[in-house]
Amino acid sequence: MKWLIVVLACAALSEGLNRVPLKRFKSIRAELREKGIHLPYSDPALKYLPYHTSTFASSGNEVINNYADRTASPPQCTYYGAISIGTPPQSFQVLFDTGSSNLWVDSSYCSNQACTYHTQYKPQSSSTYYSTRQTIYLPYGAGSLYAVLGYDTVNVAGITVPSQVFGLSTREPSQPFLYERFDGILGLAYPSISSGQATPVMDNMMQDDLLQANLFAFFLSRNEEQGSELTFGEVDQSKYQGQINWTPVTAETYWQIGIDGFQVNNKETGWCSQGCQAIVDTGTPTLTCPQQFLGKLMSSIGAQQNQYGEYMVDCSETQNLPTISLTISGVDFALPPSAYISAYYQSGHQVCTVVITSTCLPSQNGQPLWILGDVFLREYYSVYDRSNNRVGFATAV
Template sequence: MLRERGQAVGGDSVVAADGDHGNHFGKRVFEPDNKHERSALWKGGIMKCLVAVLVCVTLVEGMIPLNKHKSMREALREEGIELPYQDPALKYQPHEFSSSANMYINNYADVRNPSCLNAILHTADGFAFDFIMFLSFFTSNQCNTQTTYYGAISIGTPPQSFQVLFDTGSANLWVDSIYCSTRACNTHTKFNPRQSSTYSAIGKTFYLPYGAGSLHGTFGYDTVNVGGIVINHQEIGLSTNEPGQNFVVAKFDGILGLSYPSISAGGETPVMDNMISQNLLSANIFSFYLSRGEQQGSVLSFGEVDTSLYRGQISWTPVTSETYWQIGVQGFEINGRETGWCSQGCQSIVDTGTSTLTAPKEVIGHILQAIGAQQSQNGMYMVDCSQVNNLPTLSFVISGVAFPLPPSAYITQHYQNGNQFCSVDITPTYLPYHNGQPLWIFGDVFLREYYSIYDRTNNRLGFASAA
């Protein structure tokens, strides 16, 4: 069982919110299977109450409030630089899994649509024994779903502090370093390995191509501290060259990935895997709560489930590929009517690093037609703001459960020069099918509606309606 806040961890059962066993997803109710399981859940909570008390102390120490900032793309736009449209799925290309120490990070500036592009959220693999990290959530003036979620970590002895981006779509930790002298590096905090008594060099380099340039670096090992939790002998990437404009305006100093080790550049061990091997978590899970609109309060939790952040029950679905957090989708509905697009199965990558809902190129036109969207001169797909409440609900069927996205989830209202306009936060991907199945990306549009739990022990994902 995954531990709710104040409860113990153990077993493999579904967690329900504070006595609420209703079906909030409309298809299926998840409850303990039998009396023995219910008894085990109750006894587990009682027997480990002392552990829960200790965890609460750790949580207080690990809470990190973060500030709002503009996205990379919005900041570049204010300087007169518009990054080109890029397929959000480019970072999932097969060459990412080659034996070389390369990792494709094409969309770290992220995209919403060709002219309203978005900064990316990337996830953290490096937290220990049940703590919650508060994430920054910001809204840009012109594209108010442009979100970046990042928080503080420290590296080395004595500790050097950095702001990092948290990404379920990558697996490595890297930060700016003194070995880099480009403008992008010079505008950020840089790690100095010479000032750390626990640093050791590996002698291996890496290369990470992205949209408007590339990132070169070298690997080393050091102590990583996140929220007062220490991971020993952690692989870190130190940038040596960051050409281009992308990272110049970024408010973060590096990226911390939460995907599986199979996609780690250089074959290095991700932070989450070191946390598991060093027994730093009471349960090998992490979870995301992404606040809606301009609200603060986005949270990344490790080792626990916070029942105050969701309603109803958690429904689980297995990971279909232990590379990214990839799951199967059995159906796609528009206003409750099955489209048949996933009748032979679809796949979806759950990626905190993509802000939009990304649909296969074969169906994106049908979705936009059903919504009644029209393409504007600047390439954005727009709808009549007065008709937003009348737009269809889009639903995904996952392991027998329907997960609806109301119009408020996929439509963004903008204000510019006193005028209101509404755009569609659904973008196409041109990535080839996965084993013959169309690929979707569940980015922030989906994740703001559903509290998400990532279970490494059982290789499964859980979703519940966000509070």
């Protein structure tokens, strides 16, 4: 699973705007990488496999279980923050994930080290909790877990959602959950892909008429700066410039949209001449390219593959690398080299690698599938409009 780990540090309210500031940290995997420990590549799109095989239900297809790290990319920064569950409230750090739909947290029902290492929800400590006996399986790109569904009061960005269904983890593998800094995941995709038919948090907000507008938006900061933010109910105009460009959702499952074209240095490649699809996914740290195009793209960038499968470039040449662009609903969204090249130090030497990875999974209609993860979303403020089933992008400040 890719692990865009977007989580909110504390609830911040301003007039008419429910806003959560996001903290950004270097992941533990990144720290291991700097010490020369390289973990194998895992296709981020594996998290979407249950939907494609129609097994996204209370029991899952364990063929997707992959306990290796999410990507073979360079050190990634992660985004996460706080929510609370229960009465009195218990606080958790969670990943806000537009690539899944369930809310779950580590719980006292789980005795695995991956659970006990993190903050665990204690149902016996909440006067508003009530349980079910329904067990669910939650598959992600880099791992999977089991949970039992329960109900309790959830507070997100200062918004109180009563009787929210969520998963209490019962079994988790050490890879990757032990090494993550979050205690759970809050999915923000459509209810059609929710395991156990659990109503997502966003849908309960909408049903209870808790929002000014039925949308949410992300701003992800660059270069390890603070100030990342998730807002519910309104956009934050201070986080972008120019206008928001809208594109329709093509499948009400993930936040999936169409891609009209792909250019390298303003030259159209033709890769999407018959149409491509893309999933906008805050849980994936990279830009993910269809496998059949990756070799050509890396060749055009001038990247060379190392022994770990990573694509590297000469750090002295990064300013001369091409700008790449995706065309979405007639608008070109450019990614300069600074967006898709990551520079870091390993054993005292600067290393530069391309944070574009591959996926072999096509979209539901068979068109090539891209994943617009954090590499893209740091450059563009993103808005997710449930009322109109559309996604908006504007240039981030």
